[in-house]
Amino acid sequence: MVKVEIDEGSGFCFGVVTAIHKAEEELTKGVTLYCLGDIVHNSREVERLKEMGLITINHEEFKQLHNAKVLLRAHGEPPETYIIAKENNIEIIDATCPVVLRLQKRIKQEYMQEDSDEKQIVIYGKNGHAEVLGLVGQTTGKAIVIEKLDEARQLDFSKSIRLYSQTTKSLDEFWEIVEYIKEHISPDATFEYYDTICRQVANRMPNLRKFAASHDLIFFVSGKKSSNGKMLFEECKKVNPNSHLIDSAEEIDDSLLPGVNSIGVCGATSTPKWLMEEISEAIKAQIKRQ
Numbered sequence: 001m002v003k004v005e006i007d008e009g010s011g012f013c014f015g016v017v018t019a020i021h022k023a024e025e026e027l028t029k030g031v032t033l034y035c036l037g038d039i040v041h042n043s044r045e046v047e048r049l050k051e052m053g054l055i056t057i058n059h060e061e062f063k064q065l066h067n068a069k070v071l072l073r074a075h076g077e078p079p080e081t082y083i084i085a086k087e088n089n090i091e092i093i094d095a096t097c098p099v100v101l102r103l104q105k106r107i108k109q110e111y112m113q114e115d116s117d118e119k120q121i122v123i124y125g126k127n128g129h130a131e132v133l134g135l136v137g138q139t140t141g142k143a144i145v146i147e148k149l150d151e152a153r154q155l156d157f158s159k160s161i162r163l164y165s166q167t168t169k170s171l172d173e174f175w176e177i178v179e180y181i182k183e184h185i186s187p188d189a190t191f192e193y194y195d196t197i198c199r200q201v202a203n204r205m206p207n208l209r210k211f212a213a214s215h216d217l218i219f220f221v222s223g224k225k226s227s228n229g230k231m232l233f234e235e236c237k238k239v240n241p242n243s244h245l246i247d248s249a250e251e252i253d254d255s256l257l258p259g260v261n262s263i264g265v266c267g268a269t270s271t272p273k274w275l276m277e278e279i280s281e282a283i284k285a286q287i288k289r290q
């Protein structure tokens with residue numbers, strides 16, 4: 001009998017759960033609700049909320065919108081978004097995650113300090129990611145984004161550095177960057193760093209590694225656009241090379257199933273529980289047919 005197990009620790013983090021609840025609450029009142037960008041990087045959940053009436057718009061469409069209600073998702077937005085909302089009489093339902101909101105405030109305070117011109121505010125994060133755009137926006141676009149250790153080499157080490165991180169980046173690489181900067185910073189400059197990685201994500205890693213290692217085959221369920229999904233999937237692959245990224249039951253490769261005794265289904269912080277259950281059921285049905 002093949003064992004199929006869902007990882008209890010996988011699924012939406014509280015920031016995403018809160019954003020979805022806020023959207024559902026508004027939609028059940030029957031109001032027209034727009035969401036600026038995908039509410040979560042999972043096309044199936046986006047589809048489910050679309051069926052409930054949620055209209056997803058991009059930033060260009062947002063600029064054209066007037067007299068409407070718009071939900072801001074957990075990733076947060078730069079100050080410019082709030083200015084446009086005010087000008088266009090848009091009511092904001094702000095679902096920015098409190099962890100992201102705190103980080104935005106810290107970066108803004110750092111930027112507002114008097115010595116702002118003499119230091120580099122560096123954000124370890126993904127260029128163009130919504131959360132990172134929101135963070136860079138706190139510094140009127142001046143913060144430097146580095147995606148990986150390699151890019152830290154291009155910083156100006158004669159100038160002071162303040163390092164922050166996008167909430168969903170890897171803790172290990174963050175500390176590698178810290179070490180690299182410590183080694184290279186000029187004695188005349190100062191270096192301060194702040195581990196601003198969300199523990200909702202970081203704490204999942206050890207458990208996820210354990211889970212992935214304890215099964216013959218892993219289906220990691222995540223939208224292909226989710227950066228948190230990509231990072232956690234890489235962790236699964238490190239401990240279990242027989243790990244596969246899918247975002248729907250249709251993507252289950254049946255040829256992987258024969259000969260395995262235990263199958264694990266896990267996912268990212270943006271993966272809905274109902275989807276992992278659906279996939280687990282599809283695997284069981286396929287095994288029965290074989």
Ligand code: SF4
Pocket residue numbers: 013014015016074075097098099100167168198199200201269
């Ligand atoms: S991963 Fe953390 S910071 Fe990001 S939305 Fe979830 S709870 Fe908030």
